[in-house]
Every structure is written in structure tokens, then in C-alpha cells.
Amino acid sequence: MKFNLKKYGIGSLILILTICSSGCKKYLDEKNNSNFVKDTYFQNASQARTFVNGIYTSLYFFQNGDAYGESPFITIELFAGHATSLGQSVNNGNVINQRTDAVNPGFETVWRGSYNAIANANLALEQIPNVAMPDADKKKLLGEVYFLRAFFYYHLVRLYGDVPLVTKTVGVSDADLYPSRSPVASVYDLIIADLTLAQASGLAATDQTGKVSLGAVNTLLASVYLTTAGFPLNKTENYAKAAATAELVLPSYTLFDNYLYLHDNAHKNQGELIFQSQYLVGVRDNAIPQLTVPFNLPVGAYGDHLGAMIPTNQFFNSYETGDLRTQERQFYFSSYPQNGAPANTITFGVHALYKYFHLESALGNGISDENWTFLRLPEAMLIYAEASNEVGGPNTKALAQVNAIRTRAKLSSLTAALTKDQFREAIWKERYHELAYEDKAYFDIQRTHKAYNVVNNTFGEATTTPTEQGVTFKSQYYLWPVPQREINTNKNLTQNTGW
Known part of the structure; x- marks a missing residue:
């Protein structure tokens, strides 16, 4: 049977087939295989591996941009209000000043890029179980795919709220071609289910070739639990799950003793770097x-x-x-x-x-060809500290995680004399300062509804605390708008409040 997916209603979902080196340390340019025949392609382990490698290439869209500096990793950060844009981008300026609209191209880039990746992940999850290969290898390969599908849905649900929940391949004649939005809770249920399956798939604790590891799975799942403990779900019982899951990550990674190692070529995928998008001169640059x-x-x-x-x-x-x-x-x-x-x-x-x-x-x-880091050890350390503090207040191990980061920064250690509220704010500040400009701050605003007032060194309600540009966060900005082009294409989609 020929699989020729033309339109999903939520954007064009092109199957990406990418030839990749066996270690997946470098990903080669994707090819648009418009006549991809799914029933005759997944014939052996090598083909299955190659297809999964192609899903990784969807990570590139976060760093894609135009000559004016519009790129998703920048758009996400600008929403937090702690950066200026000195280039020529009108859209970047509109984000900073909270006057952007649903036709901002960055919104469509993330939506469409994520659903492209999800479409490929769905196909892989359907086809790989039928491939003749050792069961352990098959299980690990599926674990990578479950992680990747969860990763992209995690970005979609945080950025857009209710989103279409698509878990199987869709053809042009299918009833699900134009899906409606599913509730946030249902999307998170799938994300947690996918990551739980990835946890049990036999992945290596760490990986220095750029593939998904158990450490990446647990770090992402801990982040999901921390997020769902806050707004909009407020499932506070997930703080304990976030702490327990983040704790699993801590023994497998070590902090660098030199900040340069965060962005040089020699230390890619090593040390504290848990999950990165892979780049290589002559193959893919940024x-x-x-x-x-x-x-x-x-x-x-x-x-x-x-x-x-x-x-x-x-x-x-x-x-x-x-x-x-x-x-x-x-x-x-x-x-x-x-x-x-x-x-x-x-x-x-x-x-x-x-x-x-x-x-x-x-x-x-x-x-x-520097790698972009999505997950690194300090985030897992701070998730553990914050979540365990919410469960039972400051404790020795939580303090140790924060103080390890502070010691590297040549700062004095926090003490057990802190109250639960004081320790919470100290952790939040450490997140802002250690994970600065790594696309974490906006998501922190979403889940806490608090904004960092850097002038007064305090946290205030997001909708009443002005940014450094004198802009007060609008409540509609807790979510991105559904891209207008997607609404024009799919009559079953609705727009977020205020957009």
C-alpha cells in the first residue's frame, strides 16, 4: 500500500527519511520522500534505525531562523521578558512588547515542525514492532521514539494548551484528517505514558552519540511532573513524582569544571549535557x-x-x-x-x-556546528530541589544540589535555616541564573504564574510585574496562539483566549 500523506489539517506532515551514521552522532540532510511506501520500507533493522534517525532531524527547527533573527529558540525566550532584540526583526520586537499576533511565523514553525515529527513517530511506532530484529534492540528503538513523541507533545501542550492529540498515521481520506483540540490533561496523560514506556525500554543510562538515553527520559519526565504540579493542572501530588524521577538522573552525570565546555565541540554529549540537537560542519550547521x-x-x-x-x-x-x-x-x-x-x-x-x-x-x-542543549544536569538538580522542597521543605540533599551549582559559580552555600518559601525563591533564582536563555524561563512563568522582578530581586504575579522593558505580562501570553493558517485550514480548530 502506498502511503502518500498530503494534508493533516494541522499542517503538512511530510515523512522525513534521513540517512545517518550508525552512531547517530551526525544527522544528514533530510530527503522529502513524497512517494514513500511504508509497507515495503520497514524490512530490516537498518531501515528502522534510519527512519528513527530521521525523526531526530525535526529537532533542528528550534534553531531554524531567517536573516532577521526570527528563530523558535529565540521567540520562546523573548516571551520571558529578559532579553532585547537589537536586530531588524519586527516579529521579535512585537513579542518583547506583547503586541504580536497569530500570524507570527514562529508560531507556525513550532506547530508544524512538532506535528511533522509526531507523524513520523506514529508511523515508526506502528511499523517497527513488525520488523525482524532482536527484541532488546527493538524495544530500545521504540523507547527512543516514545521519548521523541513525548518531547514534541510537551512543547505543543505548554505553548498552545489544548492541542490535537494524534496517535496514529492519518491519510487523506481518514475521518481524523481535521482533528479537534484535546484537553491539556489528556495530552499530558499521553506524554507521561510515552515516557513511562521509554523508561522501561532498556535504554543506556547515558549516551554520547546524540541518541536518547535513560537520563534524558527521566529528566524530561521529571520536568513534566514538575510542570503538571503547577498551572494549569495543579496536580500537587506530582511534586513527589518529580523529585523521585529527577533523583534517578543525578548519579549518572557530572558538572563541568569549565563553563566553556557547555558550548565547545570537544565536550558534545558529555559531562552534564543530557540531550542535545546534533550539528556537524558539512552535514548540518546553524x-x-x-x-x-x-x-x-x-x-x-x-x-x-x-x-x-x-x-x-x-x-x-x-x-x-x-x-x-x-x-x-x-x-x-x-x-x-x-x-x-x-x-x-x-x-x-x-x-x-x-x-x-x-x-x-x-x-x-x-x-x-555547536550543539543546542535541551536538557542538562543542573536542570535535573534544580527540579529535584524544588520538588522535594514542595513536598517537605528544605532538606540536606536538596540543598546539596543547589549548592553544587552555586559552588561552581564561586558563591556561598545556602543553609538549612531557610524556610520553605525562602528556599523556593532561592531555587527559582538559581533556575533563572544557571539556565539563563536556555528556553526555561517562559515555561517557569507558565507553571508558577510568577515573574522574576530582576530590579528588586523578587518574584511577583506575572500579570502585575513589569519586565525590564516596562511591559506587564498579559494573561493571554500564558499560551501562544494557534497559528492562523492552521485555523484557516482546519475548521475544527479554535483560537486561544485573547488572540
């Missing part, structure tokens, strides 16, 4: 450093210097005095030798993100 260096200054051998995501000075100043992360060329930098004339030092006038500065490309040919 514009992460170009997007995050100051606008129009010759810093590094890049053709573009876009300044699309620049930390506010107020956020930079919210770090404690002496924090190593604020020292020059740690998490941030404010000057750098001019490209081609290193005797000249360029002073930026802002604090740009050194944590995304890629020395290999800056000092080379300007082509970046």
Missing part, C-alpha cells in the same frame, strides 16, 4: 552564535551579526556579587577582539551571551 552576538559588530568570522537575543543589563545585574557566571567570557561577554584585526578590542555596550559563542567557528570559517 546560526546560534550569529544570532546571539551583538548587532552589526565584527565579532568572529561570521557573515552576519544579528543581535537577535541580547540579555538586558538589569538581568545581568541581578546575579549576586562575585558570581563567576558574570565574569567576562563565562556566561556573558562585553568585549572581544575585532575579527581580522585582533589588536583592536570591540566594546559592545551590552552583555552578550558567551554561553552560545562558538570559538571553533568564530576563529575559523564562520560556520557553526
Whole structure:
């Protein structure tokens, strides 16, 4: 039977078939196989592995962008209100000032890219059980797919709320071609079920080739439990589950002793890096450093210097005095030798993100293949600390997790004298400062309904606490709008409140 999927109603879902090296450390460019024949393709383990490798390539859309600096990883961060955009993007400026609308192309990129990945995951879950291969290998391969489907649904449900819940392949004549939105709770039920299956699939504790590991599964599941304990579900019983699941991750990873290792090539998929999107020059590159260096200054051998995501000075100043992360060329930098004339030092006038500065490309040919990190150990450590504090207040192990991060930053340790409320805010601040500009802050606002007032170093209600730009968070911004093009295509879709 020929499988020629044309339209899903929620966006065009193109099956992606990608040839990949056996270790999946690099993913090659995807091919649009419009005449893909599903019943004759999944004939052996090699074909199954190759198809699953192709699902990983959907991760790239988070870093995709145009010449004006519009990229999903930037759009998500700008919603948190702690960055400026010094480039030419009207859409980025509209997000910062909370005047964007449902035709912002970033909203469609995430929606469509996620459903493309989910369509491929659904097909893999249907076909791989029939492939002749060792049972243990098959189970692990399916575990990777369950993780990936959960990963993309986790982004969809947090960003858009109720979303179509599609769990099987859909053809042009199927009744489910134009699905309605499913409740948030149902989407989370699927996410948790998928990750639970991935937990039991026999995946390795860690993986240094770029594939899903048990550590990645447990970190993502712990994040899901923490999120569902907050808004909008408020299932507070999930704090205990978040703590227990995050605790499973802690023994398998170690903190780097050098912040440079977070964004260099030599330490990809190692140390504290739990799950990354893989890049390699000559195979797939990205514009992460170009997007995050100051606008129009010759810093590094890049053709573009876009300044699309620049930390506010107020956020930079919210770090404690002496924090190593604020020292020059740690998490941030404010000057750098001019490209081609290193005797000249360029002073930026802002604090740009050194944590995304890629020395290999800056000092080379300007082509970046730094990996993008979705999950790393400090997030698991802070999930454990926050969740266990919600269950029973400050405890020795929770304090140890936060203090390990603070010790690396050359800060004094927190003490057991903190109250539960004080420890909660200390953890939240550590999340903002350690996971800064890693697409975590906006999701924290969603689940806590609290915003970090960096000027006063306190947390306030999100809808009454102004950002550094003087913008007060609008309640409609707890969710993204359903892309207008999807609503125009699928009459069963409805729009989120306020959009």
C-alpha cells in the first residue's frame, strides 16, 4: 500500500527519511520522500534505525531562523521578558512588547515542525514492532521514539494548551484528517505514558552519540511532573513524582569544571549535557552564535551579526556579587577582539551571551556546528530541589544540589535555616541564573504564574510585574496562539483566549 500523506489539517506532515551514521552522532540532510511506501520500507533493522534517525532531524527547527533573527529558540525566550532584540526583526520586537499576533511565523514553525515529527513517530511506532530484529534492540528503538513523541507533545501542550492529540498515521481520506483540540490533561496523560514506556525500554543510562538515553527520559519526565504540579493542572501530588524521577538522573552525570565546555565541540554529549540537537560542519550547521552576538559588530568570522537575543543589563545585574557566571567570557561577554584585526578590542555596550559563542567557528570559517542543549544536569538538580522542597521543605540533599551549582559559580552555600518559601525563591533564582536563555524561563512563568522582578530581586504575579522593558505580562501570553493558517485550514480548530 502506498502511503502518500498530503494534508493533516494541522499542517503538512511530510515523512522525513534521513540517512545517518550508525552512531547517530551526525544527522544528514533530510530527503522529502513524497512517494514513500511504508509497507515495503520497514524490512530490516537498518531501515528502522534510519527512519528513527530521521525523526531526530525535526529537532533542528528550534534553531531554524531567517536573516532577521526570527528563530523558535529565540521567540520562546523573548516571551520571558529578559532579553532585547537589537536586530531588524519586527516579529521579535512585537513579542518583547506583547503586541504580536497569530500570524507570527514562529508560531507556525513550532506547530508544524512538532506535528511533522509526531507523524513520523506514529508511523515508526506502528511499523517497527513488525520488523525482524532482536527484541532488546527493538524495544530500545521504540523507547527512543516514545521519548521523541513525548518531547514534541510537551512543547505543543505548554505553548498552545489544548492541542490535537494524534496517535496514529492519518491519510487523506481518514475521518481524523481535521482533528479537534484535546484537553491539556489528556495530552499530558499521553506524554507521561510515552515516557513511562521509554523508561522501561532498556535504554543506556547515558549516551554520547546524540541518541536518547535513560537520563534524558527521566529528566524530561521529571520536568513534566514538575510542570503538571503547577498551572494549569495543579496536580500537587506530582511534586513527589518529580523529585523521585529527577533523583534517578543525578548519579549518572557530572558538572563541568569549565563553563566553556557547555558550548565547545570537544565536550558534545558529555559531562552534564543530557540531550542535545546534533550539528556537524558539512552535514548540518546553524546560526546560534550569529544570532546571539551583538548587532552589526565584527565579532568572529561570521557573515552576519544579528543581535537577535541580547540579555538586558538589569538581568545581568541581578546575579549576586562575585558570581563567576558574570565574569567576562563565562556566561556573558562585553568585549572581544575585532575579527581580522585582533589588536583592536570591540566594546559592545551590552552583555552578550558567551554561553552560545562558538570559538571553533568564530576563529575559523564562520560556520557553526555547536550543539543546542535541551536538557542538562543542573536542570535535573534544580527540579529535584524544588520538588522535594514542595513536598517537605528544605532538606540536606536538596540543598546539596543547589549548592553544587552555586559552588561552581564561586558563591556561598545556602543553609538549612531557610524556610520553605525562602528556599523556593532561592531555587527559582538559581533556575533563572544557571539556565539563563536556555528556553526555561517562559515555561517557569507558565507553571508558577510568577515573574522574576530582576530590579528588586523578587518574584511577583506575572500579570502585575513589569519586565525590564516596562511591559506587564498579559494573561493571554500564558499560551501562544494557534497559528492562523492552521485555523484557516482546519475548521475544527479554535483560537486561544485573547488572540
